[in-house]
Amino acid sequence: MANNTEVKATAKYVRMAPRKVRMVVDQIRNKSVDKALEVLQFSTRAAAEPVAKVLRSAVANAENNNNLRADNLVVKYAYVDEGPTLKRIRPRAKGSASRINKRTSHITVVVAPGKEA
Template identity: 80%
Template sequence: MANNTETGAVEVRAVAKFVRVAPRKARLVVDQIRNKSCDKALEILQFSEVAAAEPVAKCLRSAMANAENNNGLRRDTLYVKAAYVDEGPTLKRFRPRAKGSASRINKRTSHITVVVAPGKEA
């Protein structure tokens, strides 16, 4: 939780770490929900066919629950103030190839962060 002392606004965040989704693919989903009301963002994620939408929605619901239970904020006034995806550690795997060689397969992970704040009723 971060309190912005200048404006008095409360920001509440949730972080999902080591999610087995490539960051590049998760960023496509996160870009769609930034600066939207939380209810609208959940609706967008629910009908998104991208696999990364599920862990992003889970992180958003967690941030909303944190705001509601820990800070006493009303759910219907929350909006997604910030949402970003950082790169986590890459799992390196090998696949056998022709003539006894091997090629590396990178299984990338993500750290998904969602920040919600009251205001901007939409």
């Protein structure tokens, strides 16, 4: 097994605005998996739950598919891309309407064996 093996997991079409999810993802980048999960567990932001789920999935992929040990994995990359936006309309005064954009996110987490940065 190569030492620089990177394992990734992705959650697509998560019904949260990418801007809000990025605030959580920025907190776990370059941390060990244990520390990252701890940060997510005690985060008050709603986006912490789907991000933790993706991180656990990446760790499970590393253990099952690449025979890596979870205790020495590090979050190498973590990023959020914008998914399709659901466009909704809210009635306003004088018969007009305004648009509400319900944004979605694609969350990607890449873990690799190594030292915490």
